[in-house]
Amino acid sequence: MKAPLFSTQNSSAQNGPNQNYLLAALPRNEFDAIAARLEPVTLALGQMLYEPGGQLRYAYFPTSAILSLHYVMESGSSAEFAGVGNEGMLGVALFMGGDTTSSSAVVQTGGQAYRVERRALKEAFDKAGILQQLLLRYAQALFTQTAQTAACNRHHSVDQQLCRWLLLTLDRLPAQELIMTQELVASMLGVRREGITEAAGKLQRAGLISYRRGHISVLARTGLEAHVCECYAVVKKEFDRLLPDGRYQQGAAG
Amino acid sequence: MKAPLFSTQNSSAQNGPNQNYLLAALPRNEFDAIAARLEPVTLALGQMLYEPGGQLRYAYFPTSAILSLHYVMESGSSAEFAGVGNEGMLGVALFMGGDTTSSSAVVQTGGQAYRVERRALKEAFDKAGILQQLLLRYAQALFTQTAQTAACNRHHSVDQQLCRWLLLTLDRLPAQELIMTQELVASMLGVRREGITEAAGKLQRAGLISYRRGHISVLARTGLEAHVCECYAVVKKEFDRLLPDGRYQQGAAG
DNA sequence: ATCGCTATGCGGGCTAGCGTACAGTTGCGC
DNA sequence: GCGCAACTGTACGCTAGCCCGCATAGCGAT
Numbered sequence: 001m002k003a004p005l006f007s008t009q010n011s012s013a014q015n016g017p018n019q020n021y022l023l024a025a026l027p028r029n030e031f032d033a034i035a036a037r038l039e040p041v042t043l044a045l046g047q048m049l050y051e052p053g054g055q056l057r058y059a060y061f062p063t064s065a066i067l068s069l070h071y072v073m074e075s076g077s078s079a080e081f082a083g084v085g086n087e088g089m090l091g092v093a094l095f096m097g098g099d100t101t102s103s104s105a106v107v108q109t110g111g112q113a114y115r116v117e118r119r120a121l122k123e124a125f126d127k128a129g130i131l132q133q134l135l136l137r138y139a140q141a142l143f144t145q146t147a148q149t150a151a152c153n154r155h156h157s158v159d160q161q162l163c164r165w166l167l168l169t170l171d172r173l174p175a176q177e178l179i180m181t182q183e184l185v186a187s188m189l190g191v192r193r194e195g196i197t198e199a200a201g202k203l204q205r206a207g208l209i210s211y212r213r214g215h216i217s218v219l220a221r222t223g224l225e226a227h228v229c230e231c232y233a234v235v236k237k238e239f240d241r242l243l244p245d246g247r248y249q250q251g252a253a254g
Numbered sequence: 255m256k257a258p259l260f261s262t263q264n265s266s267a268q269n270g271p272n273q274n275y276l277l278a279a280l281p282r283n284e285f286d287a288i289a290a291r292l293e294p295v296t297l298a299l300g301q302m303l304y305e306p307g308g309q310l311r312y313a314y315f316p317t318s319a320i321l322s323l324h325y326v327m328e329s330g331s332s333a334e335f336a337g338v339g340n341e342g343m344l345g346v347a348l349f350m351g352g353d354t355t356s357s358s359a360v361v362q363t364g365g366q367a368y369r370v371e372r373r374a375l376k377e378a379f380d381k382a383g384i385l386q387q388l389l390l391r392y393a394q395a396l397f398t399q400t401a402q403t404a405a406c407n408r409h410h411s412v413d414q415q416l417c418r419w420l421l422l423t424l425d426r427l428p429a430q431e432l433i434m435t436q437e438l439v440a441s442m443l444g445v446r447r448e449g450i451t452e453a454a455g456k457l458q459r460a461g462l463i464s465y466r467r468g469h470i471s472v473l474a475r476t477g478l479e480a481h482v483c484e485c486y487a488v489v490k491k492e493f494d495r496l497l498p499d500g501r502y503q504q505g506a507a508g
Numbered sequence: 509a510t511c512g513c514t515a516t517g518c519g520g521g522c523t524a525g526c527g528t529a530c531a532g533t534t535g536c537g538c
Numbered sequence: 539g540c541g542c543a544a545c546t547g548t549a550c551g552c553t554a555g556c557c558c559g560c561a562t563a564g565c566g567a568t
Contacts, residue, residue: 009477071405074484096394096497097387100486103401128382133351137416140350141398150335150404151325154444181545190408190524197546213534213545217509230328234356243351353558412555435515449555451516467515 015040015112016025018062021087022134023114028244030129043067043107046180049090050105059091059121060084061080064111064172066172068188071103079190080165081141081149083108086242090148092139093117095125097133108188109169109178136240152231162199163228166209169233170218177217178231186218203227256273263323269294269366272295273317275341276388278354279498284383291374297321297361303344304359313339313345318365319354320426322442325357333407333444334419336399337362341428346393348372349379349386362442363423363432398492406485412445416453417482419443420463422474422476422489439470457481 016242017038018024023031039161043049043065050056052072060067067090081103084090093234098116124131154159165188169178182200186193200216203209208223210217218224225232271292272278277285297303297319302351304327306312314321323342324334335357338344347355353372368376379386406415420444424433436454442445454470457463463470472478479486 019506019537041300051512069401071401073405073409075409079405079408081401082328092417093394097391098492102398102492126382129378131431132455136349139393139397140347140352142398143346143350143393144356145336146397146400146404147325150400150407151314151444152332153407154333155327155329155331183545190279190405193545194527194547197548200548211546216478238352238356292521371512446556447516448518448557450520452555465516 002234016064016127017061017114019086019112020061020089021149021244022089023061025058025130027130028132030124030127033127034116034124037116037124038056038114039116041108041113041115043113044108045110047145048104048108049107050101050103052102053102056091056094056099056101057118058115059089059094060113060115061089061120062086062111062113064174065107065113066109066111067105067109067113068170069103069105070188077190078104078187079153080188083168083172084142086136086241087172088142090144091121091136092135094121095135096139097197098144108184109173109180114232134244141239141242142143145235148231148235152229153190156229156231157200158189158195159190159199160227160229161191162196162203163224164232166216166218167221167224167228170221171236176219176221177215179214180216181214182211266336269317271315271317271368273340274315274368274393275498276343276345277315279384279388280335281384284381284385287381288370288374288378288385291370291378292368293370294368295367297364297367299361299364301361301364302334302358303361304355304357306356306358307354310345310348310353310355311372312369313343313348314369315343316340316365316367318428319361319367320363320365320423321359321367322362323357323359324442324444328402331444332358332441333405334442336396337397337422340470341426341493342392342396343389345375346396348375350393351388362438362455363427363434388498395496396491399489402485402489406483407444410483410485412443412449413453413456414481414483414485415443415445416450416457417478418486420470420472421475421478421482421486424475426492430473430475431469434470435468436465445465 017035049060049067062084063086065085068080069082069084070078072078090105093099103136125135152164170176182196186196200209200211202206204211206223208220209218211217271289303314303321306448316338319410321338322335323338324332326332345361369472377492388408406418419439424430436450437447440450454465458465460477462474463472467470
């Protein structure tokens with residue numbers, strides 16, 4: 001699972017660092033500078049990357065993995081407030097100044113990522129180049145997503161939120177199927193498992209998705225879009241506005 | 255209402271820029287540099303400072319005013335996800351890179367603030383000094399507050415959330431009384447006005463607060479602390495950890 | 509002092525989502 | 539190909555908070 005670190009322009013690398021949009025958007029010199037510090041890691045479903053209150057050692061740039069930021073209450077119940085795919089990075093606190101967060105981060109979809117040590121990230125950030133711009137804009141997008149989640153949690157039904165969650169996850173996934181039990185989805189959204197059974201049942205009866213033990217397939221994306229609350233569009237629009245678009249942008253500074 | 259801009263060290267100024275903790279924590283040279291660009295403004299209850307999607311012209315550093323960040327849904331209902339007092343600033347998007355936000359900002363408690371133009375803030379931020387550190391740490395604290403609000407909205411009762419909101423507001427206020435109708439509190443928390451009537455009634459019967467038309471007085475802060483959910487403590491702790499402590503720190507670089 | 513606006517109090521019916529309990533079923537591991 | 543753990547389906551009562559409507563009361567302006 002060694003990635004070709006020495007070859008920064010290997011466009012045939014299925015899982016090279018430039019599968020991550022933020023890294024891919026860097027100009028050549030900045031990419032080369034940080035590439036030497038990137039370490040490929042395989043992340044397994046359920047793996048906990050950050051524990052509440054713990055020191056953060058690494059930032060993670062997913063290429064195929066999807067990560068989930070959530071907060072676990074004293075009662076044990078939890079709620080996701082943002083997700084991170086290959087459009088972004090985990091660990092904004094590292095360059096924002098606090099080296100810990102009060103939230104947890106777990107792997108929601110297994111896959112690959114590149115990690116970089118705290119100090120290396122901070123040094124790269126402090127060079128005040130394109131990377132800094134990209135990371136700040138990404139942090140802004142993450143903030144919007146979190147704020148929208150707060151509002152959505154207040155006002156929208158579980159059905160709507162499930163659609164939102166499915167669409168956001170789908171956008172980060174190459175395939176139309178996610179490996180995910182209802183139990184896990186429930187803990188992401190912070191509702192009971194039965195609530196997801198019911199909501200997913202409705203969507204399946206409507207022919208929009210189909211699922212079996214631990215797998216959910218999206219059959220009709222447009223159908224989900226018709227059921228979802230406004231929150232999905234708001235978040236998506238903000239991401240599109242603030243982030244590089246995923247085209248291979250090496251050398252294009254901005 | 256002119257503030258003594260020319261005198262950067264006028265410690266007798268009741269409403270000088272150094273009533274704002276972020277500004278007060280700047281070392282002398284950085285303070286002087288930005289002080290020339292600060293413009294005192296009086297903010298009235300209910301005034302809208304940012305409209306969703308609009309271009310942001312100014313950042314605001316409250317000294318006595320309290321501002322509220324919230325999102326208004328298509329249905330018209332709304333939900334606050336963070337508040338800003340003299341511990342912070344409004345407009346983190348200005349230095350994060352997006353010059354707009356999808357959320358609204360309104361004045362929750364009338365008072366004074368200093369505003370600074372977009373460009374001036376960006377220039378000061380890009381000097382990569384203490385101001386940059388402070389603003390980034392503040393953005394991190396704001397993020398934590400927003401994430402916590404998302405979780406709280408999901409899992410805690412209106413009673414608990416009212417306690418949280420009262421305590422957070424109180425922390426930003428010199429007095430024990432807030433000018434605020436139940437209707438307004440309701441729109442902050444994103445619940446019905448009757449829900450607040452009921453919750454506030456309970457607190458009043460318990461002798462913790464007393465209120466009359468448009469005024470809420472806190473009688474027993476410790477009582478509120480006994481009723482509040484964990485979210486208050488989490489947010490407060492994170493603010494204490496990340497932010498300057500409000501002592502007059504001019505000259506102390508960090 | 510009175511009027512009128514607006515804030516607050518209250519009640520009744522309703523629904524979404526919770527807690528709990530248990531039954532059915534699938535697919536993995538041996 | 540068997541067993542079993544784990545995932546999914548269903549049901550029932552319960553409560554918080556919603557929507558709606560209307561009654562009362564405080565406070566400011568005339």
